[in-house]
Amino acid sequence: MDLKLLTYIVVGLSFAVYIGIAFWSRAGSTGEFYVAGGGVHPIANGMATGADWMSAASFISMAGLIAFLGYGGSVYLMGWTGGYVLLAMLLAPYLRKYGKFTVPEFIGDRYYSKGARMVAVVCLIFISFTYVAGQMRGVGIVFSRFLEVKITTGLIVGMGVVFVYAVLGGMKGITYTQVAQYVVLIIAYTIPAIFISVQLTGHVLPQLGLGASLTDGGGHLLDRLNTVVTDLGFAAYTSGNKSTIDIFAITMALMIGTAGLPHVIVRFFTVPKVRDARTSAGWALVFIALLYTVAPAVGAMARYNLTTTIQHGAVGQPSSNIVYEQRPDWFKRWEETGLIKFADKNGDGRIQYYNDANPAFAAKAEAFGWKGSELKVDNDIMVLANPEIAGLPDWVIALVAAGAIAAALSTAAGLLLVISSAISHDVFKGALTPNMSEKQELMVGRIAAAVAVGIAGYLGYNPPGFVAQVVAFAFGLAAASLFPAILMGIFSKSVTREGAVTGMLTGLAFTFGYILYFKGIFITPMAKNVPENWLFGISPEGIGTVGAALNFGVTFVVSKLTARPPKEVQDLIENIRLPAGAGSAHSH
Incomplete structure (x- = not known):
């Protein structure tokens, strides 16, 4: 059986499972559509949360x-x-414990303001569409390579599958589908890693293989890798190339950005009790760690x-470069x-792959007759191509x-549901037509999800030029606003409504403006994006x-200058923090 047919069978079977689960667990009420009826077991919810979070970015891009x-x-x-x-x-x-369906609803109630709720909706929709693109x-890349169809065709198939279980099943369908997807993705990630670890180091656990010696007698894996890349003018693999303050700032932005992402937060509304929310977060960390400890x-x-x-x-010798015409099948x-692209700059028919931006290595390269690096490799192919490069079995x-x-x-699917619930529950039910029935709200939610699937497909087919640049922006936005x-x-x-709204808008505007300025999306030249020009080196x-930090500061100052929140809001906060009545969740 050839690879293409085998891939069709494996992917087709997984799709059949996802769609079957969606039909089995389709939503019959707004509670099931938004929060799976609040009855998901903490371990299942932890697994679904892991799948929700470990997106194509974690599976495909992070190891790259x-x-x-x-x-x-x-x-x-x-x-x-x-x-x-x-x-x-x-x-x-x-x-x-607060027990509402969406993050904007919490912000609207806590800050006793429809305006605050709408600001939260805008942040949420922007973050979610950036991610979903x-x-x-x-999806398009995977389909185009492994199923050998055009990216457009792959996107349409992907949109169709998401449409079925997001629109039909709502959060209930998505949750149980994500449990199945977690099982598929963790097996698919770890099995090739185990094969390659055994192949290179003899260790079954990749985590141990990373710190082991090569079986071919080439020494320690990381020492050998350092030699291989530095011989080609690249920085040593184990050396740090960022300042301490920048490492701290990026890590903190990713941390609080994660904690402010609406599609992740909403997962904790789906469990029966408050204690279950904490438990499922713990399980999610375990399930995420299974992939994240293997990624290095x-x-x-x-x-x-x-x-x-x-x-x-011998690395770095002109005769050691492979001849392009004899390149391996995976390369083709x-x-x-x-x-992956090759351009023969010096006409010798061999593939020169080195760091031509390193002036110290330029003289050595020139002596070999090299005229610049001839190979461009997209980060995103590393995980997908890794089994092919290593010659692993087709299955x-x-x-x-x-x-x-x-x-x-x-x-x-998780992002699309968050977008649809923000539109149906926060915009329509919360602001435009508060008297709509549950059946009408469910219909609006499904229509919003369908429209969101269409927009997501378009963004996937024709992404704005800066989508790859603003992955950090999505985290920055969540960190600085929500x-x-x-x-x-x-x-x-x-904290008052005036403080919260002013703080959210300040953090959002500052973060947006800074990234816009340095990433050169519209006017600013890309050359400005150098460490010397960054604020505090960040x-x-x-x-x-x-x-x-600006959001916190502005919120604090404005709250001091405005009237304290009403007593019922202060009582609400007290109630959220006290353990009494912790098992109950009030709905609408």
Whole structure:
């Protein structure tokens, strides 16, 4: 059986499972559509939360980032896992006890203002669409490579599958589908990692393989990798290339951004009791750690395999570069997607792959007759191409394709539901037509989800030029706008609606403006995005930390200058924080 047919079978079977679950668990009420009826078991919810969070970015991109950034990529591991600790301790139990359906609803009630609720809706929709564009693009890439169809076709199939279980099943359908998707994605991620770890180091656990010696007698894996990449002019894999303040700022922005992401927070409304919210956050951390502790090994081994495949024998010698006409089959297959490119700059027919931006290495390269690096490799192919580079069996490659699609679709579905509930519950029910019936609200939610699927598909097919640049912006936005408002809403009785709205808008505007300025999306030249020009040496990826600090400061000052919240709001906050009546959740 060839790889294409095998991939169709594996991916087709996984789709059949997802759609079957959606029909079995379709929503019959707004409670089931928004929060799965509040009856999901903490372990199942932890698994679904893991799938919701471990998107195409975690499955496809994160190990690719680690592969090329090396030590510098550790900020993503620290920030994205640390955010869950914050969620479990500071937000999840209290928001679950509050018992409403959406984050904007909490902000609207706590700050006794429809305006605050609408600001939260705007933040939520912007964050969610930024994310979902990346997920749908990931679906398109996987389909185009493994099923050998056009990206457009892949997107349409992906949209169709998401449409069925997001629109039909609502949160109830999505939750149980995500449990299945977690199982698929974790198996698909770890099995190739185990194969490659055994192949290179003899260790079954990739986590141990990362710190072990190579079986071919080449020494320690990381020492050998450092030699391989530095011989080609790249920075040592284990060296840090960021300042301490920037590492801190990026990690903090990712942490509090995670804790402020609406599609993650809403998962904690789906469990029966407050204690279950804390428990499911703990389980989510365990399930996420299964992938996140493997990712550094996947990144390092992928970089080692890629570089040593392109460079045969002695690294950095002109005769050791492989001849382009004799390139391996995996190289040819990925070339067709446009995600790996070769340009023969010196006409010798060999592939020169090195860091041509390193002036210290330029003289050596010139002596070899090299005229610049001739290979461009997209970060996003590293996890997907890794099993092919390592020569693993076809069934493993097919499994990786199914896992990547599961990761992208699980997050896309969660994001689309958050968008639809914000529109139906917060905009229509909360502001425009408060007297609408539950049946009408459910219909509006489904229509909103269908429209959101269409927009997501378009963004995946034709992403704005800056989508790849604003992944950090989505975190910065959540960190600088929603996180401070939620945290202060729970732990302070004195924060007023004027303070909260002013703080959210200040943090949002500052973060948006800073990234716009340095990322050069419209006017500013890209050349400005250099460390010397950054505020306090903080990169655009980490500026959400400063935005959050501004939000906290402005909120505090404005709250001091305005009238204290009404007594019923202060009583509400007291009730959220006290354990009495912790098992109940009031609905509408």
